[in-house]
Amino acid sequence: MDKTYQPQAIEKSWYQTWEKNGFFKPSGVGESYCIMIPPPNVTGSLHMGHGFQESIMDALIRYHRMKGRNTLWQVGTDHAGIATQMVVERQLDAQGISRHDLGREKFIEKVWEWKAESGGTITQQLRRLGASPDWSRERFTMDDGFYKAVQEVFIRLYEEKLIYRGKRLVNWDPKLHTAVSDLEVISEEEDGHLWHFRYPLTDGSGHLVVATTRPETMLGDTAVAVHPEDERYRQLIGKTITLPLVGREIPIIADDYVDREFGTGCVKITPAHDFNDYEMGQRHSLPMINIFDNDARTNANVPEKYRSMDRFDARTLVVEDLQALGLLEKIDDHKLKVPRGDRTGVVIEPYLTDQWYVKTQPLAEEAIRAVEDGDIQFVPKQYENMYFSWMRDIQDWCISRQLWWGHRIPAWYDRQGNVYVGRSEAEVRQKHNLPDDLSLQQDDDVLDTWFSSGLWTFGTLGWPEQTDLLKTFHSTDVLVTGFDIIFFWVARMIMLTLHFRKEVPFHTVYVHGLVRDSHGQKMSKSKGNVIDPIDLIDGIELEDLVAKRTAGMMVPRMREKIEKQTRKEFPNGLAAYGTDALRYTYYSLASTGRDIKFDVGRIEGFRNFCNKIWNASRYVLMNCEVQDEQGNRLSAHDCDQDNSGGYELSVADRWIISRLQQVEKAFAEGVESYRFDLASQALYDFIWNEYCSWYLELSKPVLTSADFSAAQKKGTRRTLIRVLEATLRLAHPLMPFITEEIWQRIKDLAGVSTADGQGETIMTARLPECEPGKIDQQAMADVKWLQGVIEGVRNIRGEMNISPAKSIPLFFANGSANDRRCLDDNRLFLTRLASLESITWLNPGDTAPMSATALVGDMEILVPMAGLIDVAAETARLNKEIDKLKKESARVQGKLGNAKFVDNAPAEVVQKEKDKLADMQAALGKLEEQAIKLATL
RNA sequence: AGGACUAUAGCUCAGUUGGUUAGAGCGCUACCUUGACAUGGUAGAGGUCCCCAGUUCGAAUCUGGGUAGUCCUACCA
Secondary structure, three states: OOOOOOHHHOHHHHHHHHHHOOOOOOOOOOOEEEEEOOOOEOOOOOOHHHHHHHHHHHHHHHHHHHOOOEEEEEOEEEOOHHHHHHHHHHHHHHOOOOHHHHOHHHHHHHHHHHHHHHOOHHHHHHHHOOOOOOHHHOEEOOOHHHHHHHHHHHHHHHHOOOEEEEEEEEEEEOOOOEEEOHHHEEEEEEEEEEEEEEEEEOOOOOEEEEEEOOHHHHHHOOEEEEOOOOOOOHHHOOOEEEOOOOOOEEEEEEOOOOOOOOOOOEEEEOOOOOHHHHHHHHHOOOOOOOOEOOOOEEOOOOOHHHOOOEHHHHHHHHHHHHHHOOOEEEEEEEEEEEEEEOOOOOEOEEEEEEEEEEOOHHHHHHHHHHHHOOOOEEEOOOHHHHHHHHHOOOOOEEOEEOOOOOOEOOEEEOOOOOEEEOOOHHHHHHHOOOOOOOOOEEOOOEEOHHHHHOOHHHHOOOOOOOOHHHHHHOOEEEEEEEHHHHHHHHHHHHHHHHHHHOOOOEEEEEEEOEEEOOOOOEOOOOOOOOOOHHHHHHOEOHHHHHHHHHOOOOOHHHHHHHHHHHHHHOOOOEOOOOHHHHHHHHHHHOOOOOEEEOOHHHHHHHHHHHHHHHHHHHHHHHHHEEEOOOOOEEEEOOOOOOOOOOOOOOHHHHHHHHHHHHHHHHHHHHHHOOOHHHHHHHHHHHHHHHHHHHHHHHHHHHHHOOOOOHHHHHHHHHHHHHHHHHHHHHHOOOOHHHHHHHHHHHOOOOOOOOHHHOOOOHHHOOOOOOOHHHOOHHHHHHHHHHHHHHHHHHHHHHHHOOOOOOOEEEEEEOOOHHHHHHHHHHHHHHHHHOOEEEEEEOOOOOOOOOEEEEEEOOEEEEEEOOOOOOHHHHHHHHHHHHHHHHHHHHHHHHHHHOHHHHHHOOHHHHHHHHHHHHHHHHHHHHHHHHHHHHHOO
16 A cells, blocks of 8 residues: 555446446445435536535445445536526627627537537536445436426326416516526615605696606506605695606506605606506506516607617716606605616516416415425524515515526417317317417416426436336435525425425435635635635646636736735645545534535545545554565465454453444434534544544554464554555545555455455445444453553643653553553553653552552543652642642532532432542642642752 | 524534533644555543523533624515
C-alpha cells in the first residue's frame, strides 16, 4: 500500500466495476426499500446542493442495501421546460436563428439533439460522487412512457372536472412569452416612485388625486376606488372621472379594500393588469381593458399616440404628457416589491390569457390529511407547518405554458372553439363522433414541468401499467429534498399520487438544509462564490478557479472583486480531497439546521481522516502478513482466517470489540433518525480516537514482545483485522471508495466467506450490527483504568517537558486490590505505552521518593523528580490542579449545604453529588499534602 | 403585517426526557521525525452557553419578554 492515501488512484475504477457488475440494481430479495431521486434539471451541472443531497441518498441506499433490503434508487432527469428551451434558443441565437425561423417541429428536434450531446453532464457527475442508483432504469420526464402517464393524468383529471380552461389574470413573462406560476416569480424590494396624478371629475367640479407606481397602466383604468366610509370622498361615489389622455369616462366606486391611510386614499383601478384590481373589477363588474400585447408593448386599446410602445417608454411618455397638462401633482420616492421572473429577471406582467388550471382544493384536502394522519412524516417535523399553511390556502394551479419544449396538452379545438380532450386526434374524433372533414387543431401549449414531475414516484415505475415494480417499490420509503421545493414539487407529488394511486408517494420527507458558502452566503454564479464539488474531488489550480468564477462576468468591477476575493480565500486553489472526504464533510454537516455553511477547512480534516484509515490498515496488514520490501504479501500470519480457533483475547481485544458494538448501535441510530452528523461523528471518534489512538498502540506490545504467547498474538491479529473489516463495512455507506479498496485487500485475512458470490464487493456485504453479548464491561473498565494511568504519566511528561524518548520509573501508592490486579494484568501495556523504565508497587508504610503526582481514582501514581523535574514547575502544576478542584468542590459543597436541594432532589442525584465531593476532597487532600512536601524541600 | 428558524470556544458545529467539571473538528501555543500515518503524535490555552425576567432544590436545556440575523408567506395603489 502507498504510504499516503491517493483517492484518485482508486475511485474511478471501483465505480466502473460496480456499475459494470450491476451491483446497483435491486437484489430482488428481501423487503423493498426505494428512494426516488429528485430529478435534476437536464440542463444542470452538479452544484454543492446536489452533492449534499445525493450523498445523503446514497448513504441511505447503501445502508439499507447492506441491511439486506431489496433496494431501488430510481434515477433520472427532468426535461425542465423553460430552462432547456432557453439553453437551446441561446445556442440558435448565436447562429442568428430564432426558434420561429425553424418552426416547432425542427426546434424540438434540435432540443433532442442538444439533450443527446449535453444532457448527460449531471449524471456523469453523479457517478463521480459514488452514487449508486440503478442506472439501467434511468428515466427522463420526456420519455414516451412518461408522456403516457402525463397524458393519462391530464385526461382523467379533465374528465373528473378537476382540470378546466379559463381566461384569468396570470403572471406573464414578456420575454419568454409564457405564463409562469406564482412560485416562479420572485418579488423583491426595489427603489421606485409613487406618482400622484390629478384625475378631473367629469362634471368639472374638481379632481381626485390618485397615486400609482405604474403610471402607464392608467391607459387601462376603468374606475377609481375610494373607501366607502371615507368622509373626504363619500359625496363623490357614483360620480365619474374623465380619464386624462384617454378621455374615457370611468366611475368612482366604493370598496373597503381601499386603505384610507395610504397615499391619497384614492386608487386607480386597472382590472386587466393588477391582481387586486382584477378582483375588484369582478366585484363591481368593471370592464377589463387589456392594454398590452405578448411583449408587454402597448396595443390598439390605447390612444394612437401611445401605441406599440415598450411599457417603460409608455410610462415616461404618460408622465410627461400628464405633467404638460398640469395633472402631475408630485413624485415621491417609494420602495416597492417588483415581481420578476426567476429565469429571465424581467418584470412580470399580470396579463389576461386563456390557460389551463388544476382545481387543487379537493386534491389538497386529501394531501393535508395524509400528513395529519402521519402517513407521511416530515423530518424535521417543523416543516409540516410550512406544508400545512401553504396547502390550506392553496390557489388553483395554472398548468399551461406557452412553450414548445414540454408535454403538449392533449386537447383539440374546432373552429367554434369547442374543446375535445383525448389521447390523440383520432381518439377524440371517435369519442365525440366528429366528422372527418371537421378541422381540429391541437392546443399549442405544453404543461408545466412540475405537472409531470408530480408523477415522478409512480410514473417512473411504469404507471399506468400495473407493473411488478410498481407493486414492489411504491409507496417509496423516503424523499430527500430541500425545503425550497416543498411547494413546487413535494406538495404536488403528494396531491397527484394520492389521487391516482390512493396511496402516498413516500412515507417520509427528509428535508435538509441548503448549502451556503463559509460566510453563510448563498452560492451563486453572480456572487462568484460557487464551489464545484468536482473541483473539491479532483482539485483545481488557483488560476483555473479564478477563470471559472469570472467567466461570463460582464461588469469589470464585479470581475475584479470576485477575482480578489477568490485569490484571498483560496491562495493555493483547491487540493484534490477525493470523493470520500467530500462525502464525509457533507455528512458531518447534516444536522437539523436550515443553513449549511461549507468551510473548505473541514474537508481537509476528513481527507486526513481517510489517510488515517489508510495508514491504520497499512499497519494491520503489515502485522497480519509477511511482506516484502514493497509491501507485497509473501505469506499470511495466522489471523484465524480459517476460523480454526485456538486464540486468546487480551483485555484490549475485548475492549475494542465492545466499543465496536456500541458504535454500531450509535451509527444505526444516527442514520435511522437522519442525523448523519451524529452517525459520522460516532464513527470518526471510534476509528481515530479508539481504534487508531489506543487499540493499535495496545496491539504493538502483544505483537512485538516475546512475553506474549502465540495464542495471544493470534487473538490480537484476529481482532485487529476483524474489527477493521467490520468497521469498513460500517463506514461503507458514507465513504464507499476507500472502504472497498481496503476491504478487498483484507477480506480473506478477516475470514470473509466467498461462498455464493458473497465477498465479491463490500457493497453487498452485511452491515455489522450491535451484538450486546459481545460487550465486556470488565474489559471496558480495565482499559479505562489503563488509559487513566497512561494519561496521568503523559500529563506529567507533557507539563514537565520530559522527552518522550526518556524512559522513566513509576511508583504506585495507595492502590486497591483492584488497582493491583489491573496493574498485574496490564504491566506490559503500561510499560510500553507510557515508556516506563520500571514499575514499583508501594505497600502501606513504604516510603516514596520525592515525586510528581497524578491521581487515578484513589490511587496515586508517582514519577520521581530526581534529575527530571523542577520543583517550581511541579508546584505550579499541582497548584493549578488544586485550584480547579477547590473551586469545583466549593460549588458542590454549597449545593449540598442547601437544604432545599437535599430535601427535594432525587436521592440518587444527591448521592452522586456527595460521592463527587468525597472524591474531590480526597484528591484535594493528597495534592495538598504533596504540595506541602514540595514546599519543605 | 403574520409565521418559522437560528444565537454555545477565534471559526464551523454537537449537546438526547432539566442534574456533565459544557464537548468535537479546524485554528492557536509548546514539545516531538518513536518502527501505520507530519494528511502524524503528546500536552496545553481558550466559553458571562445573545440579554432580561420567571418556573424549579437545580436552567445551555422549560416559559414569557427583548435584541440580532436568516428565511418563508401575504402585502398599500
